Amino acid sequence: MKNKLLLLAVVVIVGALLYYCFNTGNKSEDVSAAAGETYKLEYTPTLQAYGFTEPVVLKAKPQRVVSLVHTPVLALYEMGIKQVAVPQAAMLEWPADLVKDAKLLNVSMNSNFDIESVIALEPDLVIVGYQSKDTYGKILDREKIPVYYVDAGHVVSYESIKELTDVLIKAFGQHNAGAEAITDRFNKLEARMAEKRQENKGQKVMVLQSAPPRHYIQGKDGTLGSMLDMLGYENVYQNNKMVLIDLEQALSYEPDLLFCVGGSKTAAEHQQVMEEDFAKNPEYWNNIKAIREHEVIYLPIKYVATAGINVIDNINELIDIIDAKKLKQNG
The missing domain is CATH 3.40.50.1980 (Nitrogenase molybdenum iron protein domain)
Known part of the structure; x- marks a missing residue:
């Protein structure tokens, strides 16, 4: 008899525990579902x-x-x-x-x-x-x-x-590793740009976006122009609208550095296209100090327009290109 009573007690206790766990679990799920993550x-x-x-x-x-x-x-x-x-x-x-x-x-x-x-x-x-x-x-x-x-x-x-x-x-x-990596890349870039702004302060640039024989001049609101502005350069062209270059007015700009960008896939291809066009009218183009003194940086099509967070890589690469040119000059 004692064994039967003990067994009955165990069954009742186990049943009660199962009932409690089952219903508690359901309530937890119901609360979660009601909360509805958005x-x-x-x-x-x-x-x-x-x-x-x-x-x-x-x-x-x-x-x-x-x-x-x-x-x-x-x-x-x-x-x-x-x-x-x-x-x-x-x-x-x-x-x-x-x-x-x-x-x-x-x-x-x-x-x-x-x-x-x-x-x-x-x-x-x-x-x-x-x-x-x-x-x-x-x-x-x-x-x-x-x-x-x-x-x-x-x-x-x-x-x-x-x-x-x-x-x-x-x-x-x-709690997303990819998101954390993106944030870290932005933070590192902005620290680097802040350093370059001090280094480049007072230097003048001109930006040509070209499909020879047509050459457009880009202000600080253009894709490449805005990057250079964030790096502390002064754009010689103050109008924000990109327009066909005024050849006569351009002679008065006197940039320290000229940036040329266009539809070529690589910088070397765009350099070839631009230098061939410059060679057709050397009397004019050599009157621009940056061209005459070979202070020109040629860039590929990816600097014509951005496609989201690749702007981080583009600006970092642009800084590297400029630094390499400075190092070559000083060397």
Whole structure:
């Protein structure tokens, strides 16, 4: 009898424990489900100035992102966010394992772009240039697809890229090694630029963006011009709008250093193109001190426009190129 009673007591106790654990576990899961983790994409100061104020809130981390603009692609990639489509890029090559799985979209001709091909990919987030809110944005809204708008265009400033990257890190990069690495790279670059600003103070530069025989002059709001401005150089061309160079006025600029950028894939190719053009009219071009004294730095197409966080690598490489030229001069 004692054994039967003892066995019954054990059964009751074990049953009570199982009931408690089961119900406690269910309650914990219910609380977690009710809380519902969300991912919030705030708008950057640049976009807020354009009237975008309400954040985009996602109920789950996106698994099928479509980027119609270049700027967010590399940051999302490095944070491990799955992208099923990205825009074609002329300024750089996307990582091989990104384009292996992601469709390449030809978005350069906006009037011919088929937004239905994006909808067919069943995205859970589409990132669009703010200029397309009333076109692609309306169609995507109608399909109940979350849309996040970003700064876009031929020139997207370093500050705008950094703002967007900060938003993406805040939304998707918590406890994410890729996000931490991006932040570290930005911090190291900004420390390096601060040092170079002191070193380059007072030096004058001129920036030519060329497709000979056409030569455009770029101010500090251009892609390359803005990089040089952040490195402490004074741009001889004070107008922010890039225009065809005024040959007569250019003779009065007297830059210490001339930067030439264009559509060539490599710096050596662009140097050849430019020097061939200079040789056609040496009487003019040699009147510009920087050309006459060979104070010219030639750069490839990737300095025509940026594609997001690759701006970090581009500026670091630009600093290295300038330092190498200075070292050669002093040597």
